[in-house]
Amino acid sequence: MKLKEIRPALYTRQVKETVDFYTNILGFTCGAAGDDGSWAALTKDDTEVMVTLPNDHVPFTGPRFTGSIYFITEEVDAYWEAVKDQARICYPIETFFYGMREFAIYDNNGYLLQFGEEV
Template identity: 60%
Template sequence: MTLKSITPMLYTRQVRESVDFYINNLGFTCVGFDENWGWATVSRDDIEIMFALPNDHTTFTVPKFTGSFYIRTDKVDELWNELKEHAVICYPIETFDYGMREFAVFDYNGYLLQFGTPVD
């Protein structure tokens, strides 16, 4: 048995707006959308993210996640130049002592997306 990938399911009350943000600001493509289900999937390269209305049995007031989504890329500087004008920046591109060159932005719902690549 081998685990192959992980696809986060992010709760939001604004599925369409979230999808639009990822398409228009982050270069993703919508690969699934069902208004009746309150669900959608966006993708870019090998990354998939799902959005969904919160389950009825879940207490939900605002989007929340206690961490970040760390996405590795092979061309972080190129990605930074593409995205920096299209999202709220948490921190700009920087090379860190722990061997990663990275930056972070907030998505439409305030979820934190970090993008990084190892440095030699």
């Protein structure tokens, strides 16, 4: 078995607002969406994130993802400058001992998004 890609699907009760955050602030494109507003596929370059209303089989009281979504990027400093004043910051851009220059923000739902570039 070969894994080809990963496509996180984030639960939200605010699909439209989340699409707006990812497209207007982070520069993603809404590539596809449900006619009923229940889901959307958001793409930027070689990445895709899906946002969807919660599955009826999973209890949902709000975002409970305990990790982060880590995006490997190029020109992380330029991306930081583009989004830093438009999103809630977890930590500002910094170069870490493990060889990554990165920053982290929260999306409109509270999901932690990290953006890093190898140095």
